[in-house]
């Protein structure tokens with residue numbers, strides 16, 4: 001048996017310092033890149049909103065599917081240490097490729113500030129994203145499991161704390177990068193022309209990934225490294241296949257039943273392997289309902305209705321989640337869970353996860369209530385059988401307009417009338433209407449021809465100044481904008497003679513009157529849910545996995561996240577309910593239903609100590625651990641020779 005003597009500090013192996021720093025840098029790299037990815041698609045590649053969000057979600061889903069690949073490589077071939085190093089190199093190359101793809105000057109031959117060959121940039125960025133997904137997903141199950149491997153049996157308390165600290169590092173990395181990369185993107189840079197600095201916004205995450213790799217390699221001498229015991233995944237698949245085949249062969253009722261269907265592999269496969277497969281399958285079965293949590297979790301951005309009220313850039317709104325995590329994880333670990341334990345309640349991991357799901361469901365109920373309040377402040381939008389018509393009178397007196405067959409609108413001079421009808425009319429909407437007799441230039445807008453309108457232009461909340469110009473003439477006016485409102489400004493022909501005084505403001509949509517504090521509960525609830533569900537799930541997946549399949553079970557856990565993301569994509573494609581609040585309630589009800597199912601499954605789950613079970617099986621077989629490993633390898637070789645044999649052969653009792 002191998003005994004590792006590891007250097008310790010305050011009861012913790014020193015090697016985990018390198019692992020948590022590595023995780024911090026890697027998550028900085030990942031979330032930093034993600035924070036500006038949709039903006040890059042929209043404003044650099046000029047994709048429409050739908051395409052940009054679909055590719056984004058597909059990328060995120062891929063990042064949580066590739067862990068299976070990483071886990072197989074680690075547990076069956078290279079071991080966790082080498083897998084982390086090789087896939088981190090792939091990851092870093094992906095980040096660098098991505099950063100290069102954002103340099104507009106590479107293809108900007110005519111130097112007009114926009115790339116001339118979009119195909120080149122798209123191809124390069126897609127290659128970068130595939131490499132990143134392979135790297136980040138591939139190392140993810142290995143890093144958490146490798147961290148867990150550093151602890152000895154007597155350090156179980158420290159092991160649990162490690163997973164909490166690991167989660168804190170994930171969120172610290174996410175927080176910093178989500179704050180920093182949007183700021184980097186907002187800088188201007190370039191060789192021929194100055195543009196938004198995407199190369200810097202993607203370049204810094206690339207540098208962080210290289211640092212992450214260097215830090216990990218630096219700790220090399222201190223790690224506990226366990227080599228894979230042969231091609232374990234292949235053995236697992238063959239063992240399961242044999243159990244199914246053998247069960248089918250003995251389907252007649254004359255054969256005695258066996259306790260577990262995997263016991264039908266007893267004739268050919270080692271008892272230890274069968275016991276290990278049973279442990280893994282039991283946990284994977286338990287994970288079936290879990291993607292529903294991630295489906296709600298991944299939609300959390302959309303339940304945070306009016307980010308502007310919290311005073312940040314929209315892409316920096318994602319920081320609220322990690323900030324709350326950094327606060328709530330220590331509170332839960334140090335205060336809430338010990339308090340619950342002191343009250344004599346058994347708040348087991350699976351109970352925590354169920355409660356976490358219920359918290360997420362409550363977040364969506366809270367979002368639905370806020371949405372109902374917001375809806376009350378919104379104007380009546382036309383239904384599918386209606387349309388809205390806006391008529392602007394730039395004539396000098398009141399006008400009488402008749403809309404067929406005999407509906408009348410009375411519009412005052414320089415007034416606007418919004419009219420909803422059961423017929424189909426074209427909607428006319430605008431931000432500025434130019435009633436001046438010549439072209440006008442308005443700050444930050446293109447010039448408007450006489451009697452023409454601009455499109456709705458997004459402006460920031462608060463007081464804004466506008467300057468109107470025509471040749472030498474100009475005037476200035478300012479207005480205060482409430483969040484969520486929309487206005488039309490009517491510019492009369494006398495605009496310069498009265499110094500912008502006669503500009504009429506029409507409020508098309510009222511500003512939001514729902515107080516921002518109403519959003520706090522939903523942020524708080526979903527993040528409390530995440531701490532209970534996600535941190536516990538991470539620990540649970542490690543603690544319930546047999547020694548040789550730790551990464552596999554971590555990958556299974558991450559897969560629940562991937563499936564959740566895929567459900568988000570499907571839901572987005574299927575369309576939405578007409579009322580947003582109804583959709584939130586539907587999701588909340590689904591999660592409550594799923595958490596009930598999960599709690600029933602959890603009730604029948606018996607917590608195990610994999611090491612104890614493995615030792616027990618070995619004892620039953622009268623084998624010492626090293627002999628056992630030798631035996632497994634021999635079994636593998638024997639198995640190859642038996643390929644063509646028919647029937648069942650007793651190799652072990």
Ligand SMILES: CC(C)[C@H](NC(=O)[C@H](C)N)C(=O)O
Nearest residue numbers: 170171174321322325534561
């Ligand atoms: C996807 C995981 C739940 C985890 N994410 C977070 O912790 C977020 C930032 N709160 C991760 O591993 O990135």
